[in-house]
Amino acid sequence: MRLTQFTDYALRLLMVLASEPNRRVTIQQISEFHGISRNHLMKVASRLARAGILSPSRGRNGGLVLARPPEEVRVGDVIRASEPDFALVGCMAGEHCVNTPDCRLTGVLNTALADFLASANRYSLADIVAPSSPSRLALAPKPA
Numbered sequence: 620m621r622l623t624q625f626t627d628y629a630l631r632l633l634m635v636l637a638s639e640p641n642r643r644v645t646i647q648q649i650s651e652f653h654g655i656s657r658n659h660l661m662k663v664a665s666r667l668a669r670a671g672i673l674s675p676s677r678g679r680n681g682g683l684v685l686a687r688p689p690e691e692v693r694v695g696d697v698i699r700a701s702e703p704d705f706a707l708v709g710c711m712a713g714e715h716c717v718n719t720p721d722c723r724l725t726g727v728l729n730t731a732l733a734d735f736l737a738s739a740n741r742y743s744l745a746d747i748v749a750p751s752s753p754s755r756l757a758l759a760p761k762p763a
Contacts, residue, residue: 629697629701633685646660646682667700671686672697673685674686690743693740694743
């Protein structure tokens with residue numbers, strides 16, 4: 620099993636926000652820190668905002684913050700939001716398979732996927748970010 624780069628970026632973005640709870644962080648700052656395309660991060664942030672995981676704001680003092688405390692953001696929920704078409708094999712994504720009438724593999728893999736996501740949901744952003752540790756993100760104060 621392998622998560623997409625989109626989910627990797629989503630988790631990185633959220634970890635930065637969890638480590639900077641009292642300030643808005645811009646996509647540009649996260650992009651520069653992680654060396655990730657700004658445009659790609661904008662897509663990630665948009666999806667996470669639609670899922671109610673982060674709260675964006677525009678303007679001079681704009682940026683991103685978590686929509687909920689880090690303790691309430693479950694890792695499995697982030698994966699679900701980032702991987703809406705999560706399928707381990709083609710038939711799970713609706714592709715035609717000649718084995719369908721006799722195959723029980725889909726059920727086995729659906730169970731494995733549910734177990735994986737349940738295991739990930741045992742952890743929150745707070746669990747995967749060191750307590751009271753700055754993100755190492757060189758956040759210069761925004762110009763006045």
